[in-house]
Amino acid sequence: MLRLQAPASFSLVNTQLLSEGPYAGHQAIIICPAKSFPFLELPAEVRCRVYRFYFANNGVVGKGIALDNKRKEGKRMFAKFFIEGVKNRVGLLAVNKQLYNEAAPVLYSHVLSFADTSSVMEFMLDMSPRSRELLQYVNVKTYVKTTSRNAMNTLADAVNLKRLRIFQSVSTESEPAKAAKALYTDMYKLLESIGRKLGDKRAAVDVLSFGREAFKFKDKEKKETLYTTEMILEVKEALKDRVSA
DSSP: OOOOOOSOOEEEEEEEOSSTTTTOEEEEEEEEEEEOOOGGGHHHHHHHHHHHHOOOOOOOTTTTEEOOEEOOOOOOOOOOOHHHOOOOGGGGSSSHHHHHHHHHHHHTTTTEEEHHHHHHHHOOOOOOOOOOOHOOOOEEEEOOOOHHHHHHHHHHGGGGGGEEEEOOOOEEOHHHHHHHHHHHHHHHHHHHHHHHHHTGGGGGGHHHEEEEEEEEEEEESOOOEOOOOHHHHHHHHHHHHHOOO
């Protein structure tokens, strides 16, 4: 018994015994590539469900994606554990325009997590404008002063953001109003673009979310103090006043 095997699927067409030529007496096996599955003929809701499973991080539908590594060549950001076992998973978006239009919103609906604002900036600079608009949820662990403004400017194209959460190092100002002023200087382009999309400048500030260590300062006794929930709300109210001024 002869076993045929190939990396790509195929179907057997025929076998024929050659009667002439240099291979006379040999058996010719005629194969052809297997017919492609008519995926695009499936109902749109079925295709969307397939995309959700296809992009499931470690098999968990809806699990966030951590962009936690850089490639040696070009230093581009990538998600090590997301691509594990399926290195070219995101390559699906390059197959054709229809697949991009259907699958990209599913991919970019995941929560994307970054170590710091430097990583956000590098990732966003690699994205096309139409891909930036699809981002919905972004988590940033550390707000780095040297790159924060540029990072927020690149996020200004992400007009459909539903949540931007920053966990630490946003400000060391002891007064919420001063913290809001510095934050607005970094974020005004982002807040203005989201506000235009929402049709409500003040509502853009509600996209922002902060971790417990986002705001902390040293009191008179040089003791490190975290902002209370009320102080963080003061920051957001001060931001709303600035964007609507």
